[in-house]
Amino acid sequence: MRLFFLLLLCTTCAFAQEGPVYTDARNFQFIGKGLPTNPVYVRLDTVQTKPMTDAVKYLSTHSAGIAVLFRTNSPYIHARWKLIRGMFYTNISPIAHSGLDLYCLNKGRWQWCGVGRPGDKDTLNNGPLVANMDTTMKEFLLYLPTYNQVTSLEIGVAPGATLSRIEKPAVDTTRRVVIYGSSILQGASAGRPGMAYPSILQRRTGWEFINLGFSGNGKMEFPVAELLATMPAKVFVLDCIPNPSAEEIRTRAYPFIKHLLDKRPEVPILLVEAAIREHGYFDQKVAQVSKDKNDAIREAYTKLKKEGYKQLYYLPATDLTGHDHEGTIDGVHLTDLGFMRQAEVMLPLLEQLMKKSVRVK
Amino acid sequence: MRLFFLLLLCTTCAFAQEGPVYTDARNFQFIGKGLPTNPVYVRLDTVQTKPMTDAVKYLSTHSAGIAVLFRTNSPYIHARWKLIRGMFYTNISPIAHSGLDLYCLNKGRWQWCGVGRPGDKDTLNNGPLVANMDTTMKEFLLYLPTYNQVTSLEIGVAPGATLSRIEKPAVDTTRRVVIYGSSILQGASAGRPGMAYPSILQRRTGWEFINLGFSGNGKMEFPVAELLATMPAKVFVLDCIPNPSAEEIRTRAYPFIKHLLDKRPEVPILLVEAAIREHGYFDQKVAQVSKDKNDAIREAYTKLKKEGYKQLYYLPATDLTGHDHEGTIDGVHLTDLGFMRQAEVMLPLLEQLMKKSVRVK
The missing domain is CATH 3.40.50.1110 (SGNH hydrolase)
Structure with missing residues (x-):
């Protein structure tokens, strides 16, 4: 019994060590939205699009231009994101229509630093955006997919790292x-x-x-x-x-x-x-x-x-x-x-x- | 019986009128190949890649950089192309990895004029590249897919139009x-x-x-x-x-x-x-x-x-x-x-x- 608890403890420790620890992106600030919406990941919600065509209603759910701002000192950043459905476009790369795009503020300028790669029409995606960074505090901007609807998004960082809202973002x-x-x-x-x-x-x-x-x-x-x-x-x-x-x-x-x-x-x-x-x-x-x-x-x-x-x-x-x-x-x-x-x-x-x-x- | 033949004749005429009329691309000149190969659509053939790694053997079959030259006075150009298999790349658009890319010589310069759009992992693709052109004789350069193997390619033009090799191509x-x-x-x-x-x-x-x-x-x-x-x-x-x-x-x-x-x-x-x-x-x-x-x-x-x-x-x-x-x-x-x-x-x-x-x- 003692051995069992010891094993359990070790396993828990190991998991806690491994990370990443995920936080719901809705805790952070979003930019790129004309008005507040419910849910947050759409450009216009069903109340706003009520008098519009079905096509505009549908396309409003795509997250083009929406981005989330956060700061962290984690050496790596992961993301776990759910899409409403798998997509195929003959003229768009999967990273663009269903992926994520990460920038980091470097000397006052947003500099590209990583992407989230979707699978082949996978609705649940999960992966590293960037790794092996120094652990100074940095500000990040993460763009959502242009041609798909995100239904949930979590940001993953190393256990013990800070992950929080930016007080005065560079936007x-x-x-x-x-x-x-x-x-x-x-x-x-x-x-x-x-x-x-x-x-x-x-x-x-x-x-x-x-x-x-x-x-x-x-x-x-x-x-x-x-x-x-x-x-x-x-x-x-x-x-x-x-x-x-x-x-x-x-x-x-x-x-x-x-x-x-x-x-x-x-x-x-x-x-x-x-x-x-x-x-x-x-x-x-x-x-x-x-x-x-x-x-x-x-x-x-x-x-x-x-x-x-x-x-x-x-x-x-x-x-x-x-x-x-x-x-x-x-x-x-x-x-x-x-x-x-x-x-x-x-x-x-x-x-x-x-x-x-x-x-x- | 007479009516039947009349109908059959009309149908045939209609089809003949409609076009396009297809010609095997192997009748034309290819550029972008280091050495002659068999088949023509690969970059290196199995004789040439014999001492190489399996990965190089496989990737040599992709048609990156290969293009076919032809001339026509057809008002439209279609293509019908077979791929060895359907592909998915998270970081490449289907048009790039499995599609076709058409340029036309305009005042001595190659100018972009159309693409062939592949389906979602379709191995047989078929579609218009450009339409509604004037019917002067023009020279074309058609690039093959970068990240897939073409097993056959046909160029389709309007019935009665000329489609032929270029005698002195601008390459x-x-x-x-x-x-x-x-x-x-x-x-x-x-x-x-x-x-x-x-x-x-x-x-x-x-x-x-x-x-x-x-x-x-x-x-x-x-x-x-x-x-x-x-x-x-x-x-x-x-x-x-x-x-x-x-x-x-x-x-x-x-x-x-x-x-x-x-x-x-x-x-x-x-x-x-x-x-x-x-x-x-x-x-x-x-x-x-x-x-x-x-x-x-x-x-x-x-x-x-x-x-x-x-x-x-x-x-x-x-x-x-x-x-x-x-x-x-x-x-x-x-x-x-x-x-x-x-x-x-x-x-x-x-x-x-x-x-x-x-x-x-």
Whole structure:
């Protein structure tokens, strides 16, 4: 009996030694959410999406752009995350659609340090993100999957290590850019969750970016404008033109944008043209469709400018993703190369708009 | 009975009208192969890999870097391709590991124009690459999958369209760079097959590049050096340092490189250091391993230089993939962003070596 307890004690010790010790991520701060939601891992919850299409309802559950902030002095970080279902996308890597992406604050800059690798459509994933670190206290930013729904997330650290909220994180949530758009915005086809362009911009600027990209469904339905108008924001970006038809843009863009302009006169709004679809240089129909859409959004912009809306801005697609035609995976969806280019084009423009917006306040 | 034949005739006509009409790709010219092989879709065949490890034998069947050249005036191009098995890689998109990547010659430059999308581990894939083109005669370059074996490939065009070999293709196969290396070289984690760095360089230079990247297995076994020495080449690049251990580099690099130098004194050889593993900035063990390997290859280089080998060159990893730590999908494998950066660093260096090599001849 004594031997049995001794053995039991040893086993317990061994387990305690081995770690990792897991903590529910809901104990920490999340960024990248336009409004508080229930559950926390979705971009919009069922109350918020009630007047929206089924597609937007569904895509809102994907965690694109959401990240959790925490600090630890653990030599390693593990994660255990549950996904609602296994996914397959021909044009997205599993790490991007169902994995995790970890950054560490290094001399005031967010520096990449690890990924969480999902299995082949596994709904429960578990693995190390980074190991063998020195044990100074560090701040971390962990991006959630772009094209899947997380139902639970736990962060694992070494037994005895501190794991806690960051008191003053290096993300200024008062400087907040809310972006509405398409699959490209949602993060197809970044290599990792943190490489969708809003996340790149978030790390570059230190501001908070809200990714409201709805794959194939950034179609400018009016209830979306009504919801956007309720979100804290210093700048709005509408990068949704790839999704609605030219006809839909002609009927929807004007009331959609006007609502946002009227409800939030203090907030600059940036309209972004649809990047040229790269196969459009060969496929004459595709080229015409892109042209018609950009013509339609430019019309809406011109009309609203004539009506005197000064806080409305326009970004042509001309230089958005470079000129070598190499920035996409399939002609439409940006790779990390395309996303980096788009982020670099948008950065100085957003800096100007943020300056104006903060000055108004 | 007459009605039946009439119906049959109409159906046949309809089918004939609809197309596409398929032609076996083996009728056209392939580039990206170090030596002729049987079958054509592999990088090395079983005769060539006889003295090699089982891993190299297997990975040689993957079609990384192989492309087929053809011309057509068809308004659309389809492909039907068989793969030996379905694949899953957590860090590679299906388009890259099992798909096709199409470029068209436009004013003397290869411009991206379409992809072939594989299904979820489907072994038989079939689909359009590009459509709605004007019907001028155009030249195309179609890259095969990076991380799968193709067992058959057919090109489909519109009935009545011409589909044929290119007489003088815009690829100078006399200016040929043979690169031996790791998973990174093989193309992990490009978004599309054509974005592995040798393929980018091939389009930029107009030369032929041979991709002998063997995922995890570019370990400098002597029989590989013996085979490389038999390949037509104007420049050799050894970018394999990520794979062997520092110990393996110490024992294998010297005889491997010396054999190539002695057998092919007319051919410049470029040694490439292992790019810093991005998690190595946090993971102290990983950092040490990378450093040890680069120290080991630098030793071999220094020794051979002291022996008087003038045609040996060395590229440090310092600037290989940028300085923002964003060029990989998982710390090791380059995305299109990382590949573009590595291609841009290597391009001027390879141009110098090619100039020297051609002058020697």
